Amino acid sequence: MDTSKRLEPALSMADRVYAVLHESIMSGEFPVGYRLRIRDLAALVGTSEMPVREAIRRLEEAGFAERVPHRGSVVKGLDLGELIHAYDVRLLVEVEATRLGAARITTEDIARMRDGLEQMRRAVTDGDVMAYLDRDEDLLAVLYEASGNPVLVNTVRTLWGQCRAYKTVGARAALDKPGDDALWRHQERLVTAVEAGDAEAAAAVTRESLASATDRIKAQLKERQLQK
Template sequence: MSTPDAPEASTTQQDTVYAHLRQWVTVGRFQPGERLKIRTVAAEMGVGEMPVRAALQRLAAEGALVNVPNAGVAVPRLSLPEFDDLLQLRMLLEGEAAERGAARLDAAGQKSLGALCKRMARSLARGDSSDYLGANEDFHVRLYQAAGSPLLFALIDTLWLKAGPISNQLFDTPDASAVLNDAHEDLMKALGRRDSAGVRRAVEKDIFVAGQFLRRRIQQQKVSR
């Protein structure tokens, strides 16, 4: 009886490993240009190499990673045109999701966003980039899922997968931390006024401001290479 269950168990583990790795890419755990070694990733996750290999290839097929000849997979570097295109699409889709979500968000949802906004402020104050990025993702996920459009959220999630690796570089710019939470605070004020259009503008501002810091990083890296 144990043999027929083995493929299902293996598939479940592969899916779990894939989900974890996808999350790591999305929140910027890996840097642009970083080569991902199967053995190292497997050891860090406490799993075998086979599910990690399958997950990395699945992410490469999605464009989140790239295959490097004779070197496995690596995190891609975005060119300026690619980054600008990604930024514009994020503002368009996330602005729409934010406006829809704000119109449907209940009191409990607003309260949870308020708590996350305060958590982000504390994270920035103590220089905890990892906690900030985690809270930031949770904040936007809750708002966008309130829009009630799984298709819209899936499109946004695909864009996040491509933007994730460079997002950590926000904290390589000392003056970024001083302004990163401003748009979230504007958003909470708009929510309090039941101003869905204001929420949309706040999300667009959030993406644009962070994008300008990241754009400069891409330009600097291009010059240094």
């Protein structure tokens, strides 16, 4: 690893370590199966073991790493079958969360969604995948929280965490295509439907958005398989 990679001091140490490890995984520097040894990584990034341990835990929660018996935490490969199962569940849960939220959302919440949409587009313009994913989830959280069902919202957030690695792959693929509006066009239509008070139209947009994301990630995973 290039230990010259040092991140902004405004971030916590665990955030900084997480960003470095995540970048190394996404770039292929840490390939599938690479052992994430806490002591070795602490020496590489120049920190104590505690923030490395926390960063690895977050990588596991986000689906970038997994624990293997007798080996500890290793870089996890992305599996097509897991993708399909996870996004099938997201489809069931998030379409209903959209329908319920759109029926109860306030004017103030819609304004927050509009602001979130602009932040998403800025992140796309900047080519910042992680910021884009964060802003996308913030926008959707406003809508889903309007449902008034905290269990539903927590379920969605758990699914987002489990799918983060797949979401990153899909977002990067879209960003690599100049002029591709796939990362924001569905959310723009979603906000418009919510503003119009059309819960069914909003639910249909969420269904279409998740189907499009699934197809995009599938294509990337298949391409990776062909390159091996």
